[in-house]
Every structure is written in structure tokens, then in C-alpha cells.
Amino acid sequence: MPTIIVEGPPISVEKKRELVKRFTKVASEIYGIDHITVIIKENSPENVGINGELLLDFKKKQ
Amino acid sequence: MPTIIVEGPPISVEKKRELVKRFTKVASEIYGIDHITVIIKENSPENVGINGELLLDFKKKQ
Amino acid sequence: MPTIIVEGPPISVEKKRELVKRFTKVASEIYGIDHITVIIKENSPENVGINGELLLDFKKKQ
Amino acid sequence: MPTIIVEGPPISVEKKRELVKRFTKVASEIYGIDHITVIIKENSPENVGINGELLLDFKKKQ
Amino acid sequence: MPTIIVEGPPISVEKKRELVKRFTKVASEIYGIDHITVIIKENSPENVGINGELLLDFKKKQ
Amino acid sequence: MPTIIVEGPPISVEKKRELVKRFTKVASEIYGIDHITVIIKENSPENVGINGELLLDFKKKQ
Numbered sequence: 001m002p003t004i005i006v007e008g009p010p011i012s013v014e015k016k017r018e019l020v021k022r023f024t025k026v027a028s029e030i031y032g033i034d035h036i037t038v039i040i041k042e043n044s045p046e047n048v049g050i051n052g053e054l055l056l057d058f059k060k061k062q
Numbered sequence: 063m064p065t066i067i068v069e070g071p072p073i074s075v076e077k078k079r080e081l082v083k084r085f086t087k088v089a090s091e092i093y094g095i096d097h098i099t100v101i102i103k104e105n106s107p108e109n110v111g112i113n114g115e116l117l118l119d120f121k122k123k124q
Numbered sequence: 125m126p127t128i129i130v131e132g133p134p135i136s137v138e139k140k141r142e143l144v145k146r147f148t149k150v151a152s153e154i155y156g157i158d159h160i161t162v163i164i165k166e167n168s169p170e171n172v173g174i175n176g177e178l179l180l181d182f183k184k185k186q
Numbered sequence: 187m188p189t190i191i192v193e194g195p196p197i198s199v200e201k202k203r204e205l206v207k208r209f210t211k212v213a214s215e216i217y218g219i220d221h222i223t224v225i226i227k228e229n230s231p232e233n234v235g236i237n238g239e240l241l242l243d244f245k246k247k248q
Numbered sequence: 249m250p251t252i253i254v255e256g257p258p259i260s261v262e263k264k265r266e267l268v269k270r271f272t273k274v275a276s277e278i279y280g281i282d283h284i285t286v287i288i289k290e291n292s293p294e295n296v297g298i299n300g301e302l303l304l305d306f307k308k309k310q
Numbered sequence: 311m312p313t314i315i316v317e318g319p320p321i322s323v324e325k326k327r328e329l330v331k332r333f334t335k336v337a338s339e340i341y342g343i344d345h346i347t348v349i350i351k352e353n354s355p356e357n358v359g360i361n362g363e364l365l366l367d368f369k370k371k372q
Contacts, residue, residue, distance in 0.1 A: 011341065050099055051096060064130060143297075162298075189255040
């Protein structure tokens with residue numbers, strides 16, 4: 001612990017690398033703990049709803 | 063916020079559309095907040111256990 | 125299963141009753157499953173950040 | 187309820203079977219409740235960070 | 249990792265001790281990993297809904 | 311979305327403010343999205359197990 005669960009859209013491995021590195025730095029400084037776990041959850045747009053609409057449909061209108 | 067995480071079996075996009083729409087309506091009425099996020103998690107039967115048995119095995123017996 | 129986890133602000137027991145009843149109706153109709161679990165998580169404003177600001181601080185400015 | 191969410195690496199169906207069986211036994215004995223749900227989440231090494239590093243990169247160095 | 253999140257009713261410290269010990273043994277044997285984190289979430293009956301009813305109300309009828 | 315759930319020990323409001331600010335900055339830069347939600351979960355040492363032992367007991371031995 002601490003364990004950080006990140007619910008977001010799919011991202012590249014390079015961005016995951018950066019996300020883990022920077023989140024771990026922030027969390028270990030704030031919690032004063034070295035052992036930090038980050039779990040990245042990639043959610044496709046058809047599995048996310050914002051204000052009543054699937055992200056999939058919202059993006060089609062963009 | 064509020065954020066609603068739905069752990070269930072795989073469903074069609076059409077059903078996801080309905081789920082997001084109806085959950086958002088209920089949540090915004092009850093919480094009095096418009097910005098509602100719904101995250102749908104699709105779990106395959108081999109990743110779910112009910113009363114000690116994989117759903118995968120339970121379904122084979124049906 | 126399905127299990128619905130609702131991350132939101134504190135609400136009254138009466139509202140929880142309504143939330144469980146209405147979410148369960150929607151979920152059982154969409155998933156075609158009767159056994160639905162709803163877990164309500166009440167988060168205080170000092171534990172929620174929106175767009176970089178604690179909800180606690182955002183509310184002080186309202 | 188109780189619902190047990192297991193965040194871990196991918197494992198075989200055989201191991202999932204054992205995990206569900208043994209977790210359910212422990213949980214029902216401790217909680218004194220029969221209806222136990224186990225949800226197994228399989229996370230690929232590129233989606234997990236330990237101490238600032240992607241598990242994917244950590245494993246390459248092994 | 250692995251991280252086990254247990255959503256259940258309130259239990260005694262003694263039972264938590266046993267839950268952590270036994271879950272960790274099962275998980276480390278199955279995953280072949282020693283570093284196991286268990287996070288116990290205690291949910292009051294007014295925050296849990298089963299089949300459309302608050303556990304709080306269901307228990308009153310028992 | 312993205313939604314970041316942080317499972318950790320109790321921390322001060324001042325630290326929560328910093329955590330939200332810095333996590334939001336990292337996440338919005340990496341995901342390229344402004345609307346970021348952070349949910350901080352404070353877990354007491356009796357509800358966390360590390361390597362088979364309650365954090366509560368581990369701390370007593372320190």
C-alpha cells in the first residue's frame with residue numbers, strides 16, 4: 001500500500017511508463033511510503049458513460 | 063462524481079446505451095448532480111465465482 | 125453478480141433506499157438477472173478532487 | 187455480499203477454480219455468510235506499476 | 249500485487265487477522281507471489297442493497 | 311473520466327489538497343483530458359493486510 005487504481009481510456013505503453021513513474025513519485029512523497037502500486041485500467045469508449053451518453057456515441061458526434 | 067462502477071457479464075452496446083441512460087437518470091435525480099460517470103466492467107464467466115464455483119462451470123451444468 | 129459500486133457524496137437512508145430499488149430494477153431488466161448487489165460508498169468532500177481541487181474547497185467558494 | 191475483488195496477473199482457469207473455491211471457504215467461515223462473490227481481475231504487466239516501474243520493464247530485467 | 253479488496257459487513261479485529269492470514273496464504277500459493285495486499289472494506293447495512301432492498305431493512309424483518 | 315482511486319492510510323487535509331492537485335496535473339497531461347476525478351480512500355491499519363499480517367500488528371512491532 002498505497003494502491004492507485006486509474007480508470008481511464010486506452011493509452012500507449014510509453015504513457016503508462018510516465019504515468020507510473022510520476023504517480024509513484026507524488027504518492028511516495030505525500031504518503032512517505034516507498035512501496036506504491038499503480039493499476040491502470042483501460043476502458044473502451046463503449047464501456048464509459050458521461051452524463052447519460054456512451055463515450056462511443058459522444059465521440060461520433062465530434 | 064458520482065461515479066458508478068458496474069461489475070457484470072458482457073452485454074451488447076445497445077444494452078450499455080440503455081444502462082448508462084437509465085442509471086444516469088436515477089443517479090442525477092437522487093444525488094441532485096448532473097455530472098454522472100458510469101464505468102461498465104465486463105467479466106467473462108471464467109473470472110467470476112459464485113458460492114465457490116466458477117460461473118463458467120456453473121453454466122456448463124445448465 | 126452483477127455488483128454495482130456507487131461512489132458519491134453522503135446521502136440520506138431514504139435516498140439510499142430509492143437508489144437501491146431503482147438501480148436494481150434497471151440492472152435486472154438489462155442483465156436479465158435477479159440477484160443484484162448495490163454497494164453505496166459515501167465520500168466526504170475532503171476526500172474528493174475535481175479538476176485539481178478538493179470538493180471541500182470548491183464548496184467553500186459557492 | 188461479501189464480494190471479493192482480486193487484482194492480479196493473468197492465471198490459468200484451473201488456478202481460478204482453486205482461487206474461487208478456497209477464497210469462498212475462508213470468507214464464508216469468517217463472515218458466516220454463504221453467498222460469496224469473487225471477481226478475478228487479470229492485469230497485464232504493462233498495466234501494473236510497482237515502485238515507479240512498469241512490471242513489463244521490471245520483468246525484462248529478470 | 250496481487251491486491252485483494254474485500255467488500256463485506258463490519259467484522260472484529262480478530263476476524264480481520266484471520267482473513268488476512270488465510271487469504272494471503274491462498275493467494276501466494278496460487279499466484280506464486282509473496283507480496284500480497286488485502287484491503288478490508290466494512291460496509292454498514294444501510295449502504296448495501298441486495299435484490300432491491302437495503303440490508304438494513306431486510307435485517308429488520310428477520 | 312479519468313477517475314483515480316487512491317487506496318492508502320489516513321492523511322491530513324493539506325496532504326489531500328496536494329495529492330489532488332499533483333495527480334490531476336499528471337493525469338491531465340498524460341491523458342490530454344481536463345476533467346479528472348480523484349477519490350481518496352483512507353484505510354485504517356486494522357483494515358489492511360501486508361504479507362499475511364494486519365498493518366495494525368506490524369506497526370505495534372516497530
